[in-house]
Amino acid sequence: MECRDVRDMADAFLAEELVGDSSDRMLRHLETCRFCRDDLGARRALRDGMRRAFHHARELAPTPAFLTRVGPRSATHPARRPLAAACAFPAGGCWPRRCCWRSLPPWRIAA
Amino acid sequence: MMAQIPAPAASDTDSAWAAFETEALPHVDRLFRLAMWFERNRPEAEDLVQETMMQALRSFHRFQPGTNCRAWLTTILQHVRSNRRRARGRSPLVEDPDDRIAQAVPFVPPVPQHLIDEDILGALARIPAPFQEVIVLCDVEELTYKEIAGALSIPIGTVMSRLHRGRAMLRSELGASDAMAGTRRAGG
Numbered sequence: 001m002e003c004r005d006v007r008d009m010a011d012a013f014l015a016e017e018l019v020g021d022s023s024d025r026m027l028r029h030l031e032t033c034r035f036c037r038d039d040l041g042a043r044r045a046l047r048d049g050m051r052r053a054f055h056h057a058r059e060l061a062p063t064p065a066f067l068t069r070v071g072p073r074s075a076t077h078p079a080r081r082p083l084a085a086a087c088a089f090p091a092g093g094c095w096p097r098r099c100c101w102r103s104l105p106p107w108r109i110a111a
Numbered sequence: 112m113m114a115q116i117p118a119p120a121a122s123d124t125d126s127a128w129a130a131f132e133t134e135a136l137p138h139v140d141r142l143f144r145l146a147m148w149f150e151r152n153r154p155e156a157e158d159l160v161q162e163t164m165m166q167a168l169r170s171f172h173r174f175q176p177g178t179n180c181r182a183w184l185t186t187i188l189q190h191v192r193s194n195r196r197r198a199r200g201r202s203p204l205v206e207d208p209d210d211r212i213a214q215a216v217p218f219v220p221p222v223p224q225h226l227i228d229e230d231i232l233g234a235l236a237r238i239p240a241p242f243q244e245v246i247v248l249c250d251v252e253e254l255t256y257k258e259i260a261g262a263l264s265i266p267i268g269t270v271m272s273r274l275h276r277g278r279a280m281l282r283s284e285l286g287a288s289d290a291m292a293g294t295r296r297a298g299g
Contacts, residue, residue: 011278017256047250053228054251062143066157070139
C-alpha cells in the first residue's frame with residue numbers, strides 16, 4: 001500500500017468503515033510512514049474538533065424551556081410523576097401548534 | 112378498513128413510556144443541535160424536533176432495542192425535514208449536488224495545526240449543504256455509512272463520494288481561513 005492509497009482510505013479508516021484486509025495493510029503502512037501518521041492524526045484532530053465545536057456551540061443548544069417541554073426529565077424535576085398519570089393529565093402544558101405527545105398514550109397515537 | 116388497536120393494559124403503557132423515555136429522550140439535545148445546524152432558525156428547529164419526537168413515539172414499536180436509537184431518530188428527523196421542504200416547494204436535499212463544484216477543489220492543503228471551534232464551524236458552513244449533511248452525520252453524529260444512506264435516502268456510494276469531496280472542501284476552507292489569519296498576524 002502506498003501513501004496515496006492511505007490518504008484515499010484514511011477517513012474510512014477513522015470511521016471504522018474499512019473492510020477486508022485493507023485495515024491491516026493500512027496499519028502496516030502507518031508503522032513505517034511518519035507522513036501518513038501525521039496526516040491521519042490531523043484528520044482525527046479535525047474530526048474531534050468538529051465534534052467538540054458542535055457540542056459546545058451555544059447558538060446550537062436547545063433552550064432550557066424547550067428541554068423541559070420535550071427532553072428527558074430528571075428524577076428531581078417537579079413535574080416528574082408516574083407515566084400513566086402523565087398520559088392522562090399532562091401537567092407540562094401543550095406545544096403551541098399541536099398537542100404535546102406527552103399527553104397522549106402510545107396506543108392513541110399509534111392508530 | 113383500519114384495524115382497531117386495542118388499548119394495552121396500564122402496565123404495558125407504563126413500560127412503553129418508560130422505554131421511550133430511556134431510549135429516545137436522552138437524544139433530544141443532540142437532535143436539536145443537528146436540527147438547528149440545518150435549519151439555522153430556532154423556532155423551525157424546535158418544531159422539527161417536536162415533530163420528530165411525535166413520529167418517533169408513534170412508531171416506537173418499530174424500533175429494535177439494542178440498535179442505535181440516535182441513528183433511528185436522525186433518520187426520522189431527516190425524513191420530516193425532507194417532507195417539509197417538499198411541502199414548501201423547495202427541493203429535498205437528496206439530489207446529486209453539482210459535481211463540478213465538488214471536483215473543483217484543485218489543491219487540498221494539510222489541516223491547520225491550531226483549530227478553534229469558530230473556524231471549524233465557519234468552514235463547515237461554507238461548503239454546500241449536501242456535503243455538510245454527510246460530514247455532520249458521520250463525524251459529529253457518528254452514524255455509519257449505511258445509517259447515513261438510510262437517513263438521507265441516497266446510495267451508500269454517494270455517501271462515500273460526498274464524504275470524500277466534502278472533507279477535501281472542508282480542508283480547503285480551513286486552509287484558506289488559516290492563511291488569512293496568518294496574513295492578519297503578519298500584518299500586525
